[in-house]
Amino acid sequence: MNTLETQCITTLRMLSVDAVEKANSGHPGLPLGCAAIAHTIWSRFLQHDPKNPQWINRDRFILSAGHGSALLYALLHVYGYDLSLEDLQNFRQWHSKTPGHPEYGETPGVEATTGPLGQGFAMGVGMAMAERYLSAQYNKEDSKIIDHYVYALVSDGDLMEGVTAEAASLAGHLQLNKLIYLYDDNNISIDGNTNITFTENVEQRFLAYNWHVTRVADGNDCDAIAAAISEAKQQDKPSLIIVKTHIGYGSPKQDTAKVHGSPLGSEAIQATRDKFSWPQSDFHVPQEVKEEMQKVLTKCAEQHNTWQEKWKQYSEKYPECSAKLDAAMHRQYPENWSDGIADIFGEEQSMATRAASGKVINFIAERLPQFLGGSADLAGSNKTDIKSSVDFSVQQQAGRNIRFGIREHAMGSIVNGMSLHQGVVAFSATFLAFADYMRPAIRLAALMKTPSIFVFTHDSIALGEDGPTHQPVEQLMSLRLIPDLLVMRPADALETAIMWREAVTSTLPSALCLTRQGVTPLAEYASAITANAAKGAYTLCEDDNAQVILIATGSEVGLALDAKKKLGEESIPCRIVSMPCWELFAQQSPEYRESVLPNDVPKISIEAGSTLGWQSIVGNSGATIGIDTFGASAPWEVLYDKFGFNVQNVLSTVKQVLGK
Structure with missing residues (x-):
């Protein structure tokens, strides 16, 4: 590794450590141990453009081990994304662009919210599936317009989570060869050495999943890491690169759980600076590193420009395909697509x-x-x-x-x-x-x-x-x-x-x-449904001077309508409100919500599920019909009757609420 490359990696390490220390909160161990891995991916392989972070053919990089977010923020800063040194200094602070774990939409360049272990690993599989589908739909023999990789940095914790096993199994089955994951194999988790819980042969496990697996003996050997990535790009299946690293590399707490989730402390930081011969100033980025990053950014811009030229030629030759792809990437639908x-x-x-x-x-x-x-x-x-x-x-x-x-x-x-x-x-x-x-x-x-x-x-x-x-x-x-x-x-x-x-x-x-059982079409109320169902709740039908409102969802709307007929026979006028989506209803104006559920009319909810929460809708004067126990094994019609989802129980509840 040359001196300049060492400086770039040390910059990433120390920016991360400084951010954690200033916040007095965070995980310095992963950034210290994995900075060389991240630098190798970003400087030698990653196809991206910080000036155009939504470029559709960019490579995706996921920090599945989201607790190491300080490393990702350091990367984004030095690689020219809209993330300043001040943002790094506000790590884990109120409304900062550098939250404790990476959050999609909060920070330019963050591809997914990670932190719950295994989730980034599995979401990367979804990204690779989307890349494959779109490339199959839109690429032509003379133009690969969608052609990118998904990289992820994953940890011991990621590999222990069950979601990873499920996702890895499917990825291997589908031979998602655009998936390249690098495993931070440092033998340390929060409780200590991983041998207290995690002694499986990871290599054999992933070979069984139909992954290509290779090893890198030294997590600081950028050339070896690069060779492994180059090898992975030649495979016809997903790749796991097992990289032997040292958590907290270069610090006095190296290879211990103490460096996983706590700041180093002033003495340990001083020792780490001495280890790397690093200046005493916080958040230091050497001028030569800035100049080197500018060269990388120039390369990134050239990659994007080359693709844009390819896109221009593609659009001229295949205008219908390019229009559809562009619309799809921007979530734009044909006009009147839902008519009918x-x-x-x-x-x-x-x-x-x-x-x-x-x-x-x-x-x-x-x-x-x-x-x-x-x-x-x-x-x-x-x-x-x-x-x-x-x-x-x-x-x-x-x-x-x-x-x-x-x-x-x-x-x-x-x-x-x-x-x-x-x-x-x-x-x-x-x-x-x-x-x-x-x-x-x-x-x-x-x-x-x-x-x-x-x-x-x-x-x-x-x-x-x-x-x-x-x-x-x-x-x-x-x-x-x-x-x-x-x-x-x-x-x-x-x-x-x-x-x-x-x-x-x-x-x-x-x-x-959605229901398993058949429900009767509400054909006679089609106009009300068409006009108002998208509002989340609406008046399906009502009598004049309604004394009670029956609010129902799903299959229980039919029960409410049956009950309304019986209530009419007993001269109890009522309103039926169908409420397919609480959240859409909450988005409506207060005036609309009051018009559907006026405060001065007693309300009864009917839903075949837990009643918890319905009290906020029916109020103190109302009642709930639901299930606050587990179910039972029997034909569904029997169950509905036994659990009170019948007209008689609705009538009894109405009379109780009205004091009749």
């Missing part, structure tokens, strides 16, 4: 909303070539197959039906990665009860505000005979607890179509919760 979405169900009588969703999926797929997704081995039950396409596979790289296998956790993360990549509208599907397996990924989607779409069928105890292990009770409400997630539970086929339209056009992630 409400008219696709014909005269069907009873239809499960999962079946309606299947029809809508195929409607959307015909109009949006960037729309693709799949199920966790439940496509037949979730109704997710795109009939006009084939499976996404090694042989059919433009296939739009993704077979995720029974890998719900990774499936959610992979869809997030596809959404983050841009150019695709991606969805996943499983049973609602298994949303628990996906919760970390759903939470990250909401935190990143990335428009991932999560389809959940079999949304209540109406799943029936499979029993309480598969019957969601608390899941629906638990999803509503996640900020910035649109949780949608449509009442019939038409509401399902409208909720799908909102999910596809939303800038936030969506969870569609």
Whole structure:
């Protein structure tokens, strides 16, 4: 390694250490140990342009070990992104551009929010899948317009997490050869040496996943790291490069857990500066390093300019393809793309909303070539197959039906990665009860505000005979607890179509919760649904001078309508409100919300799930009909009756609320 390269690496190390020390919080060990790895990737391989951080053909770099964020911020600063020395000095401070873990959307150049271990690893798999799909869709023999790699720096903790096993297995199966991960093999985790918990043979494990695996004996040997990356780029499968490193390299706390999650302290920093013969001033960037980085930035600009020329020629020769790709990357849809979405169900009588969703999926797929997704081995039950396409596979790289296998956790993360990549509208599907397996990924989607779409069928105890292990009770409400997630539970086929339209056009992630059992179409209320369902809640029908409001979601809207008939026979006028999406309703004006749910009218909620949270809507004078226990194994009609989802219980509750 030459002297200038050593200076560049030391700059990254000490900027990271200084940021952690000034904040008195953070993880200096990884930056000290992995700076040479990061420098090698960024200076010799990474195709990017700091002046155009959204360039569609850039390589993606993910710091899956997000606790080492100070290293990523140092990289972004020296490589010319909009991140100043002052930003580094504000590490982990209020509203800074350098939060404790990398946050997508907060910092230019951060490709994904990482920190929950394994998530970056799995999201990178999704990015590689998006790259493959788009390249298969749009590349021509004479022009590879989409042709980039996904790099990630991963840690022992990443590899211990179960989501990594799921994602690695699928990546190997799909032979995602644009995926190159470098493993920081330092033998240290928070509790001490990794041999107390992690003694598996990582190399053999990833070989079994069908990955190319190679080793680098010295994490400071840039030439060896570069050779391993060059070798990885020649493979027909994903690559894991196991790099032997020293956590906290160069500090007195090297190779100990003490350097993992705490600042070095003044004495140890002084010793580290002495080790590297580094000046005493904080946040020091030598002039020669700045000049060297400028050379790299010139190379980056040249790469982008070369691609732009290729794009110009591509656009002239293939104008239709270039227009579609450009629109897809900017999440722009053809005008009137959703026209007719409400008219696709014909005269069907009873239809499960999962079946309606299947029809809508195929409607959307015909109009949006960037729309693709799949199920966790439940496509037949979730109704997710795109009939006009084939499976996404090694042989059919433009296939739009993704077979995720029974890998719900990774499936959610992979869809997030596809959404983050841009150019695709991606969805996943499983049973609602298994949303628990996906919760970390759903939470990250909401935190990143990335428009991932999560389809959940079999949304209540109406799943029936499979029993309480598969019957969601608390899941629906638990999803509503996640900020910035649109949780949608449509009442019939038409509401399902409208909720799908909102999910596809939303800038936030969506969870569609759909029935297994058939529900009666609300055909006579079609005009109200079409006009107002996208507002999240609306008056479906009402009597004059309503004495009570029945608020229902999903399949229970039909029950509310049946109850309304009986209430009419007993001269109790009522209003029926369908509430397919709390979050969309919350976005409406106070005047609209008051018009739908006036404060002075008693309210009763009806939903086959936990009642927790409904009190905020029905108020002290109202009541809730729901399930605050687990379900049971029996035919769904029996379960609904036994758990009080029947007209008689609704009538009794109304009379109790009204004091009759």
